[in-house]
Amino acid sequence: MPTPKRLTYEKALERLLGLVDYERIRNHPPAPPRPDLRRVVALLEKLGNPHRQVPLVHIAGTKGKGSTAALLTSAFLGLGHPSGLFSSPHLHTFRERIRLNGEPLSEAAFAALVEDCWPAVEAVNAMGSHGNVTLFELLGAMAFSAFVQEGCHWGVIEVGLGGRLDSTNVVDPAVAVITSISIDHAAILGGTIAEIAKEKAGIIKPGAPVVIGPQPPEALEVFRKVAQERGSPLTYVPDDYTWERTSSDIDGQAFSVTGPSGTRNLWIPLLGFHQIENATVAFAVLELLEKRNSNATSSAGKIKLASEELANGLSKVQWPARMEVLSKSPVLMADGAHNAASLRRLHESLREYVSFEDLILVVGWGTDKESEEMALVVAEMAPKSVVVGKSRHPRSMTADSLAELLRRSGVPVTDACSNIAEAVRKAMSLAGPNDLVLATGSLFVAAETREEVLGIPSEVYPEFNAAAAPAI
Structure with missing residues (x-):
């Protein structure tokens, strides 16, 4: 048989x-x-x-x-x-x-x-x-x-x-x-x-x-x-x-x-x-x-x-997307900081661990986050420029909405991109050899940055329809 x-x-x-x-x-x-x-x-x-x-x-x-x-x-x-x-x-x-x-x-x-x-x-x-x-x-x-x-x-x-x-x-x-x-x-x-x-x-x-x-x-x-x-x-x-x-x-x-x-x-x-x-x-x-x-x-x-x-x-611990260095000239780092407290911790650590001239950010986060406070932390980081991107995750804030929020907080937004890969490429084009490009705001932004830079294939799933979810 x-x-x-x-x-x-x-x-x-x-x-x-x-x-x-x-x-x-x-x-x-x-x-x-x-x-x-x-x-x-x-x-x-x-x-x-x-x-x-x-x-x-x-x-x-x-x-x-x-x-x-x-x-x-x-x-x-x-x-x-x-x-x-x-x-x-x-x-x-x-x-x-x-x-x-x-x-x-x-x-x-x-x-x-x-x-x-x-x-x-x-x-x-x-x-x-x-x-x-x-x-x-x-x-x-x-x-x-x-x-x-x-x-x-x-x-x-x-x-x-x-x-x-x-x-x-x-x-x-x-x-x-x-x-x-x-x-x-x-x-x-x-x-x-x-x-x-x-x-x-x-x-x-x-x-x-x-x-x-x-x-x-x-x-x-x-x-x-x-x-x-x-x-x-x-x-x-x-x-x-x-x-x-x-x-x-x-x-x-x-x-x-x-x-x-x-x-x-x-x-x-x-x-x-x-x-x-x-x-x-x-x-x-x-x-x-x-x-x-x-x-x-x-x-x-x-x-x-x-x-x-x-x-x-x-x-030998492996835990990627946590102040992870993906390239070194310029330094490109991915970090999954996903709320104001973790962004603030990341900010405190940057100058202590990485030597760089200007900071260029790639940011994106979800609609369920404390967006106003996170935007204030991004402003405190004093980036030279910020490129906003939208993750594939269905709860991600649109790039235009996040860009508008950041600008209201005094953040120098250079561009708003429809995806993270495009945002990373744009940020890298703005960076000098001694600058730091940091992709952060959510674990999904960090993941999609890794995929773009390291050539990692990703599983792409159909978007979940919230209206179809049964009551719990």
Whole structure:
């Protein structure tokens, strides 16, 4: 009897994109998802509960959660532990969202996971009581399944949005992590730091430790209160650790971290003060895990922080589109800063890490962003000229609308382009050999800049019709 043909990658994407994708809807739904996760629980039960079979680190935050997740995964690998990473969004292909031992899934592996999980999706949808499985929910289930199949010692899970109601919040992690927060997705998460902190604090589980990165006082107050109520030991990184950059160049930076176990000297190929902060948070997680499982009888998942292996792991981290240098004469950099706080951090880091004469910006961002404040930060960066572009993402602001907004803020807009590739070419034509061209404003702008400069092919998806989205 002939062997049935496996699903192709193209057909797998068709199935995936047939599910509701709230990342690509032009406007977020007026109400947040239902305040329960029964649909995800039902889906995972039908798959054998893979999220309970691998020790997990669950990471939420506004800024730095993706970088921290990547640093932690790379450290696990350096320490000899097969590891998986689930993150979002992707730059060029859905396969990037599920990484095994640092590498995106192959097309064949991705398609096989879609095919293997699809009967469970259909079964949950047929129940009718919890609504239909979404694209993000299926991807999370695929990630958990992939971690089990690969025999991962550790899985690192990045929250998609918020924390309390995020579909990843069905896990019982070995440790929860909350990186620095700021105002973002205010229509969904709340318009104050305290409101957003309450949503992020939803990932703190009873009795499980939580590691907190540097926070505004009002956010830290929320996290301490929730941790105390749930009996969760809390590590606030700035209380127990100090970190200092010791040297840097355009390829990376050396730094020292001092904590309960002493001082470590490390190097990462990521630029920016905030990346040293993220690396320190990751190190604090590792120290906590080393202490908590020191009596474990199995070597699988047991953390032993040998200096050479840790340093080697962190030095190999790959996390593109974060102050990423794509060319050097002139310097062309792509950064996915997507809100006012992250743009301000980027601004603070530029002169410290890159030597240049004039700054030329390529900018674009979404209609759901804090546009007025972001425009003010762009003005503070004092660019010589700005070229506005529109990303392919369906929620991207039109180039003309963004150009008008920036001009009102006193930003010298040179041109407004219909796409990012054109904007990059225009900006490069304006730059002298000692200038810096920076593409930023969203991760999608950074991704499309990489595609133009590095010749990376991208998956282009049909625009999602928000009007067709079922109620949630």
